[in-house]
Amino acid sequence: DGGITQSPKYLFRKEGQNVTLSCEQNLNHDAMYWYRQDPGQGLRLIYYSQIVNDFQKGDIAEGYSVSREKKESFPLTVTSAQKNPTAFYLCASSIQGKGEKLFFGSGTQLSVL
């Protein structure tokens, strides 16, 4: 099946620790995105990438980092600089990254120990 796979489903972070969330897609989409969702809230854009080896900051990039070394993969690192990391993280992809329909993964719930 074609789609977007996020892992793990649940992740726990200790104080001062960096953690990396995985996102893989086999849809052959050029663009990939990371969103953060807090309880009862909408989606806020962290980072996005329209092409391999290039990415742009979204609205809440501080405390996060990404890489796009392969078209299929767009991992997100939540660094120790992110003081309030507990949230539901959603990865998405789109064909060209021109504001068209997004295809979402199933999400990763990150919690702080």
Add this chain to the structure above:
Amino acid sequence: GESVGLHLPTLSVQEGDNSIINCAYSNSASDYFIWYKQESGKGPQFIIDIRSNMDKRQGQRVTVLLNKTVKHLSLQIAATQPGDSAVYFCAENSSGSRLTFGEGTQLTVNP
């Protein structure tokens, strides 16, 4: 900045009734709009989309209406079922490279 917002944060309907979920947008230059359904603990699922050159688009049990004069978007769900209970998000293409999402409406269907 530009934003997409919703009139009501929650909506409760009886099974079998029709549901209408509303969304206001502020960027008159937006030319593409989309609705997503998100069940608890899952990623958003595409429901239906519409371009600004259209006023109405129908899918299976769903209809999206676009009123560009008052910058209003609505999602109508016919014969609402318990499985329709979820949070519904609208989004607009306001910047050309990304979608801007609204806060969401929690739809609860009572049996």
